[in-house]
Amino acid sequence: MDPVERLYLDAMMEDAAVPAHSLRPQLLAGARARRRPAAPAADWARPYAGRVAAMDALLTSAVDDDWARVIVEGWTLQELVAHLAAKDGLVAASVGAPVLGPPIGAADSLGRTGDVQAYERARSPEQTRRDWRAQADALCRHLATLPPTTPATLDGLEFAVRDHILARGLETWIHTADAARVAGIRLPDPVPEHIRPTADLCARLLPWTMLFSGLDGAGRTLHLTLTGPGGGEWRVPLGVADTEPGEPDARVTADVVAFCFLLGGRGDPEDFPAEVEGDLSLARDVLTTAPAFSGP
Incomplete structure (x- = not known):
């Protein structure tokens, strides 16, 4: 529709x-x-x-x-x-x-x-x-x-x-x-077919938002699960020069719309509703730096 x-x-x-x-x-x-x-x-x-x-x-x-x-x-x-x-x-x-x-x-x-x-x-x-x-x-x-x-x-x-x-x-x-x-x-x-590519962009931006914030995720990998219509799973290499993901160092699960809005500067990264596993410090760094490119 x-x-x-x-x-x-x-x-x-x-x-x-x-x-x-x-x-x-x-x-x-x-x-x-x-x-x-x-x-x-x-x-x-x-x-x-x-x-x-x-x-x-x-x-x-x-x-x-x-x-x-x-x-x-x-x-x-x-x-x-x-x-x-x-x-x-x-x-x-x-x-x-x-x-x-x-x-x-x-x-x-x-x-x-x-x-x-x-x-x-x-x-x-x-x-x-x-x-x-x-x-x-x-x-x-x-x-x-x-x-x-x-x-x-x-x-x-x-x-x-x-x-x-x-x-x-x-x-x-x-x-x-x-x-x-x-x-x-x-x-x-x-519609979900429009949310999915937007969420994919947000996932692919994570290495850049970390680097822009002064954090280098080179050699680290995030397994990102976004739930709801248009969501999916991504294995994201967190270094901007990394070409292939490795075994996940951290896992983050969140609602797909909320995650897109987080990248867009809506929502507080400190209390963003997400399930995190593995390297909790890395997962927190990913979420904290996610809005780095957002602006007016």
Whole structure:
């Protein structure tokens, strides 16, 4: 089922009690009137396209008070959407896709975010929403012409564009959840076939998050079990130069959605709900450093 359809159905099946200031009534009205599908995308970019469609479904129901409400990082909903557009635009620039909004000055995420937010503050929230969606759709269309292994760079990190797009999907998912939480709306998770590649990215990032945090896991191996739809098992070599995993030094079992959100900076690593076995210190280091790449 299309992720947007799942969002609509979940909203319609919610309990009758509506929290104060909830967007649910408007969301239901929007669900009946507007059903904009995910942008056409390559198979490997569909987790991102699906999260864009889900976020857009939420945004189409927002009214003036919702746009002015602070969501996260001190940003209003309009500023949060501008942030997403800013980072999408930097990935687009890296692979030769169209870049919308103001000309690129600052080429780092925070600098570009500030530039796009300043630009969008002079525009209506609906224009900001349309600009963000147009940027995301233009990126998806361009990605359909590229191999997933095409190099792309964001904030000095060069990875295959497939991985950067999975990361963009994860951030869009997290910020959609941020906005929905403030609005008092419960949204469904992505479909399992979109969660699985996102979780795979999170697992493969663990050696890098450790190294970025000043810890070298070279020669050590983690057995990671993520439960729930879209989960699975990974044997992760914890050194960035390690090519093959060894026998597990530590084992971690956790919920797949919670683990993805941990990598995305949501949740406290110190009390993250996980079952750990083997080298407990290593397992704790893995969880503590997992959010190292998360940011606004």
